[in-house]
Amino acid sequence: MANFRGSCLHCGEAAVGPIMTAGVTKFHPECFRCCRCQSCIGDDEQYVLVGLSALYCGVCWSKNDTGSQKQHVIKVIKIPALHRDPSQYKLKKNWSDSVVYEVCSLPQSQNGCNGSSCQLNVGDRILEVNGMPVHDYSLLDIERVLNQRTSVVQVTVEQTPSTASRKLEDTKSFGSLSSLELRSYSDMDKPKDKLNRRRDEHRSREPRRSKGCEERAASLSRLSDSSPTPPTYTKAGLARTLSFREQARSQCTFRACDLVKGELLGKGFFGQVYKVTHCETKEVMVLKELYRLDEEAQKNFLKEVAVLRRLEHPNVLRFIGVLYKERKLHLITEYVRGGSLRELIQNIHRPLSWKQRTLFAHDIACGVAYLHSMGVIHRDLSSHNCLVREDFSVVVADFGLARITSEMCQHQLDRSRLAAGSKRGKRIERKKRYTVVGNPFWMAPEMMKGNKYDEKVDIFSFGIILCELIGRVHADPDFLPRSGDFSLNQQTFLEKFCDGCPEPLYRIAFMCCDLNPDKRPSFERLAGWLQSVSSSLTRCLQFPKDLLEEIRRLSGPISCSLSPVSCDENILQATPSLTYSSSSRDITGGGSKSITSASVPVANNPSFTECTLSSACSSLSTFAKIRPLHSICEVDHSNSNSNSINRPALSSPES
């Protein structure tokens, strides 16, 4: 079995967890897509990898099989079991690469057909037979399987230009071969030789399939993992080689027939979320599928899968696997029964003690501290995207807008170097001019203004969540008092919403909502503070003196609002197409009026669903009210010197 560490050929990121392999090249399942039609290629589907770069699905390839003979190609060929011909495939060992066998002679039936892209040719290098890498087997074993007459044999081959154009010599005919033909195992007779016995052994370890489930086509061994113990679902969804060996935790690929679709749990901007139950284990999970098929939606969804599959933490939504259905990728995650934190906060019939609120905040802080340690900025942290489990622990979810920053990993490294006593280096400049994404209610001021930002934007969002928890108030600026500079209006919040709130808790919230990102505490520190606060609350003790002093010192005096919140509907009406300049000092277009708490019911106005970002930037309130309908707004600030309009940027590309 090959070592499946390495990187994905498509995205270049580490290929861990379930991966698709084409020969020795690896892909994440979500990256294993046809370069022409962009559809995901399932593990039972034909593919052709040309020149170690262009991947085609069987359909697109067969429509346009031109020029293949001049290129390096990895593909799957099926040899049907229809012919009775004594002539045989002959193989030889490829001495330059001891792990593959080369076809040196063909049966007579193929006489004159050499060079065809859909059958074995002289010189083809055989990488896998029936999904098993050939290096585990002797040349005789492989020849025996190829020449058996009882069942379809699926062969993954590598064709080089010389192979494809090589002339057929010295071959005897035994009937035509068809390939690029999909047949399932259930169509085939059970092979008896060693190779097929091995395959059957693997399959016999799988849970019994539900009746009526169509079995998979012969394995291409593209979905692989090296964890020593196959996880629960690995085998349920696959009739291929031992897979999922790379990671200890389970990440699975399901078939549609493995899961029974249940109730619709909700709809986001791009996708919808269903409860599903596994036929065999009865485990309830969540399936997220896209209903929008535009590029933007696809991009965000693939990112969500890509991010989630790398993460494993008790306070981060658990990724279970993926499902290919109708050539589309679906995400399977744990089912979180308690709904969103926002729903819980807003449920006034449900009392929440200060300790419970502190624990919620602690869990989120731990989850996002982990994300940051993994180099992920969430960028859409909100009480919508924090889900509450039955045991009242909270998980952070929804990674469609997340950003992976290698700088952050570097930052972690540097920190550990510093901790290990090496010399203090120059502070790494991590802030970058990324795109503006997320929900404006929770969005950090620096992102709102189109400035450079870093992971501290998540801390601001967390501060808003903490305010929601403290005041059981909507994050909407119509309810949660904000200042003219988009920070929190601490004074008003304190007066209106902090009755009975432990002092450290609201002070922590204020620190998180500081306008200056550098003054916001890290999630690691926040988790520590919140842990101490909750312990004190549990034991009804006074807060430790040093904790209180530290928090007071760092949070400083309670600030008063600089620009009183005003109610100015005219801003909304008068500036329908303001430009959003990345160099402007605020997002109001004019700078004179920054925040309005105008209670214009735009959120419920259907015409705003089509509203563009540029027209939405007239005020925080307008901006904010667009978001619940749009769910995402992206503005590209990559050209920081430009004063030009960044037009409705729902799909602005991100570098």
Ligand SMILES: Nc1ncnc2c1ncn2[C@@H]1O[C@H](COP(=O)(O)OP(=O)(O)OP(=O)(O)O)[C@@H](O)[C@H]1O
């Ligand atoms: N794993 C889960 N378990 C239980 N409920 C979930 C789960 N994931 C999502 N939901 C619920 O399904 C609904 C839709 O979720 P989804 O993540 O698609 O959208 P969203 O976060 O509301 O919006 P957007 O993706 O536009 O930010 C939400 O109300 C959420 O509470």
